[in-house]
Amino acid sequence: EPHNETLRKQNWSFMFGLAIVGLYTTLHISLSYLVFMHKNYEFNELIWLITSVFIIVLIYVLLRFIYRVSVIEIYNLKPSCLPFIIKLCIIFTLIIFINYYIQGIDISELKEFENIKSMDTGNLIVYLLLTLIVGPIVEESVYRGVLYVPLYRKVGKYLAMILTSFAWTFGHFYDFTTSIGVFILGFFLAWLYDRSGSLLHPIVLHMFRNSWFIFHI
Numbered sequence: 001e002p003h004n005e006t007l008r009k010q011n012w013s014f015m016f017g018l019a020i021v022g023l024y025t026t027l028h029i030s031l032s033y034l035v036f037m038h039k040n041y042e043f044n045e046l047i048w049l050i051t052s053v054f055i056i057v058l059i060y061v062l063l064r065f066i067y068r069v070s071v072i073e074i075y076n077l078k079p080s081c082l083p084f085i086i087k088l089c090i091i092f093t094l095i096i097f098i099n100y101y102i103q104g105i106d107i108s109e110l111k112e113f114e115n116i117k118s119m120d121t122g123n124l125i126v127y128l129l130l131t132l133i134v135g136p137i138v139e140e141s142v143y144r145g146v147l148y149v150p151l152y153r154k155v156g157k158y159l160a161m162i163l164t165s166f167a168w169t170f171g172h173f174y175d176f177t178t179s180i181g182v183f184i185l186g187f188f189l190a191w192l193y194d195r196s197g198s199l200l201h202p203i204v205l206h207m208f209r210n211s212w213f214i215f216h217i
Contacts, residue, residue: 006197014150136206
């Protein structure tokens with residue numbers, strides 16, 4: 001059993017968590033295939049935003065009406081959980097700025113910054129909404145929220161962290177070198193969730209990470 005009291009209240013089955021991850025991954029692969037076939041990246045952002053919202057709503061409905069649990073309580077989504085993760089994000093911000101200063105990096109010259117400046121208003125809004133808000137919420141809800149605890153009960157804490165991080169990395173379709181960094185971040189997000197029992201911690205840190213991803217890869 002998880003050591004954290006909040007995590008122990010999550011009593012759904014491993015098959016439920018696996019089914020949600022499978023559905024999410026299948027939709028992700030299907031959308032990526034559509035983009036590859038039609039080269040319509042604007043379509044991809046909008047349809048992926050709609051799909052992500054659908055997944056969030058689906059998880060809420062299933063937990064609320066099938067498993068009869070309060071999402072606020074079961075994931076400890078309370079303001080009292082915010083100070084720690086905000087402090088952690090501030091520390092990471094200072095580290096990033098110091099790193100930029102030491103390396104002499106000009107943010108305005110980075111490739112992602114140029115890509116964002118080339119977007120029209122509508123596409124920019126969809127991109128930011130997906131990248132900064134909806135994406136982190138749905139990914140943390142899927143990989144940490146519904147999969148981590150049932151997997152913990154089957155294989156133990158650290159192996160559950162490793163396996164959920166592998167699943168999260170697989171869902172991003174990056175090259176090998178980038179995937180290593182994604183895996184490490186996923187492991188840290190799982191550790192944060194296990195440490196606190198609050199899904200707010202990995203969600204907020206994920207949002208913070210994606211806010212920097214806008215400006216660099």
